[in-house]
Amino acid sequence: MYKFDAVINNKFIEGKERLNILDPTTLQTGGTVAALDEQDIDNAFLAARAAFPAWRDLTLIQRINYLTKWNELIAKNREEIAKIMTIEVAKNYKDALTEVDRTVEYITYTLEEAKRLEPMAFTGAGYDVQNKYAIYERLPKGVGLAISPFNYPINLAMSKIAPDLVMGNTVVFKPATAGSMTGSMLGKLAVEAGLPAGIFNVVTGRGSVIGDIITQNKELDFISFTGSVDVGHHILEIASTKDVILELGGKDPVLVLDDKNLDFYSDQIISGAFSYSGQRCTAIKRVLTTNAIADKLVPLLKERIEKLTVGKPMDNADITPVISPKAADFVQSLIDGAIKDGATVVIGNKRDNNLMAPTLMDHVSLKSDLAWEEPFGPVLPIIRNDDINELIKIANESVYGLQAAVFSQDIDLAITVAKQLETGTANINGKTQRGPDSFPFMGIKDSGFGVQGIHETLLSCTRLKGIVINYKNPLTK
Numbered sequence: 001m002y003k004f005d006a007v008i009n010n011k012f013i014e015g016k017e018r019l020n021i022l023d024p025t026t027l028q029t030g031g032t033v034a035a036l037d038e039q040d041i042d043n044a045f046l047a048a049r050a051a052f053p054a055w056r057d058l059t060l061i062q063r064i065n066y067l068t069k070w071n072e073l074i075a076k077n078r079e080e081i082a083k084i085m086t087i088e089v090a091k092n093y094k095d096a097l098t099e100v101d102r103t104v105e106y107i108t109y110t111l112e113e114a115k116r117l118e119p120m121a122f123t124g125a126g127y128d129v130q131n132k133y134a135i136y137e138r139l140p141k142g143v144g145l146a147i148s149p150f151n152y153p154i155n156l157a158m159s160k161i162a163p164d165l166v167m168g169n170t171v172v173f174k175p176a177t178a179g180s181m182t183g184s185m186l187g188k189l190a191v192e193a194g195l196p197a198g199i200f201n202v203v204t205g206r207g208s209v210i211g212d213i214i215t216q217n218k219e220l221d222f223i224s225f226t227g228s229v230d231v232g233h234h235i236l237e238i239a240s241t242k243d244v245i246l247e248l249g250g251k252d253p254v255l256v257l258d259d260k261n262l263d264f265y266s267d268q269i270i271s272g273a274f275s276y277s278g279q280r281c282t283a284i285k286r287v288l289t290t291n292a293i294a295d296k297l298v299p300l301l302k303e304r305i306e307k308l309t310v311g312k313p314m315d316n317a318d319i320t321p322v323i324s325p326k327a328a329d330f331v332q333s334l335i336d337g338a339i340k341d342g343a344t345v346v347i348g349n350k351r352d353n354n355l356m357a358p359t360l361m362d363h364v365s366l367k368s369d370l371a372w373e374e375p376f377g378p379v380l381p382i383i384r385n386d387d388i389n390e391l392i393k394i395a396n397e398s399v400y401g402l403q404a405a406v407f408s409q410d411i412d413l414a415i416t417v418a419k420q421l422e423t424g425t426a427n428i429n430g431k432t433q434r435g436p437d438s439f440p441f442m443g444i445k446d447s448g449f450g451v452q453g454i455h456e457t458l459l460s461c462t463r464l465k466g467i468v469i470n471y472k473n474p475l476t477k
């Protein structure tokens with residue numbers, strides 16, 4: 001049974017109360033973390049504020065050296081962190097190891113990329129620029145709040161924390177409850193790495209209990225949030241700062257426009273829809289195609305789904321339990337609703353509590369919530385329409401706009417359709433996905449705003465400071 005403490009000012013805080021972390025595989029407690037109260041949270045922000053000037057004033061290289069030591073410890077503890085993730089978010093061990101390795105690389109690349117954000121000398125036209133020199137420095141914004149979701153406990157944490165810290169900000173980090181052990185472990189390793197007290201603080205506790213306390217704290221300068229639309233929009237309304245980046249949900253469509261490479265399309269669709277049991281904001285969450293193509297595609301998808309293994313994270317099953325029985329109930333309600341509206345179950349629609357069989361639904365009606373809601377579980381609806389313009393319209397009618405994918409061997413058609421899709425990113429002949437992490441990642445509409453990705457995040461956690469020097473040429477007559 002794991003026991004982790006919160007980290008405030010490099011002190012380990014047990015909390016007056018403890019929070020049990022449910023292991024979605026055993027549905028038993030997998031460990032405990034601190035359930036902090038308002039005073040603890042105030043202390044975290046006061047520590048971050050107090051630590052900010054000294055940390056900001058270190059050189060970039062000094063900050064990089066601290067964070068490199070931390071990253072080395074994360075790499076050294078990769079198996080332990082991955083094991084914790086299998087317990088608290090039921091991610092299979094292989095994927096959990098991959099996420100840790102991906103994050104170590106993310107941090108390494110971030111620290112390298114930070115070196116390229118040198119102060120710029122700026123010259124331009126007009127405004128008698130010949131008598132001016134301008135230097136624009138990137139300065140840290142101050143105290144940042146990083147809030148991460150359950151599904152990528154280390155990657156969607158460090159993808160905020162590392163850029164924030166390396167650019168001179170200090171951070172208060174609130175991991176998802178399911179992910180709090182991983183988050184607390186990061187705090188423990190940060191102390192072990194010798195990071196200066198107060199620059200990185202981990203606050204744990206249920207978002208429904210401490211969330212508003214955190215986001216309304218007066219010490220806050222900026223927030224980077226990844227999670228659901230409802231919580232993201234709530235934060236926007238009440239937070240003490242309006243400098244907020246939101247990475248929210250998605251309902252990523254894949255438009256299959258020909259049958260010229262259905263085996264490849266099917267492989268991509270299955271991987272895109274069912275990795276981590278569909279619990280990815282960038283998961284493929286609907287297939288839009290014509291009747292003729294669907295008739296050939298559905299059997300290919302079915303035979304691939306039959307090969308997916310269903311079971312325990314430590315056995316590296318493809319499909320593992322979704323995060324909670326409540327989450328499974330929501331997914332089931334979408335399946336049941338679609339069936340009521342006339343959809344057919346091609347395969348699946350079986351569950352053992354929150355271990356859900358991968359499910360493929362065909363002839364899903366636009367009346368069904370499954371066509372529009374984000375399941376965050378292993379279910380994929382097929383929506384059929386023979387008019388390609390209707391398929392584009394259905395794709396764009398979603399309240400979400402994270403990513404989309406277009407499969408076609410006609411590159412002219414693929415580009416034409418991709419350009420019409422109202423999303424942050426449109427993938428041609430490839431599944432929807434946030435990685436590689438060096439790519440800009442952004443959503444529009446209810447999928448959020450602001451841009452993530454290593455370079456973009458380094459920019460978004462900093463502000464420019466201009467020094468304009470005016471001078472007269474003493475040599476002119």
Ligand SMILES: NC(=O)C1=CN([C@@H]2O[C@H](COP(=O)(O)OP(=O)(O)OC[C@H]3O[C@@H](n4cnc5c(N)ncnc54)[C@H](OP(=O)(O)O)[C@@H]3O)[C@@H](O)[C@H]2O)C=CC1
Binds near residue numbers: 151156228281376448
């Ligand atoms: N666009 C993207 O990159 C991603 C989007 N998502 C989206 O996130 C959702 C699933 O993740 P999930 O963790 O369940 O999302 P939630 O929105 O439920 O929680 C996200 C984070 O917000 C915290 N939180 C909850 N309430 C508040 C509050 N009032 N104030 C401040 N923080 C709060 C949660 O803590 P606690 O766990 O304690 O409640 C958690 O740390 C899906 O909608 C998915 O699409 C997920 C990953 C990436």
Ligand SMILES: O=C(O)[C@H](O)COP(=O)(O)O
Binds near residue numbers: 279280
């Ligand atoms: O939002 C998520 O769920 C993750 O950002 C998905 O990341 P990935 O597409 O690289 O798996």
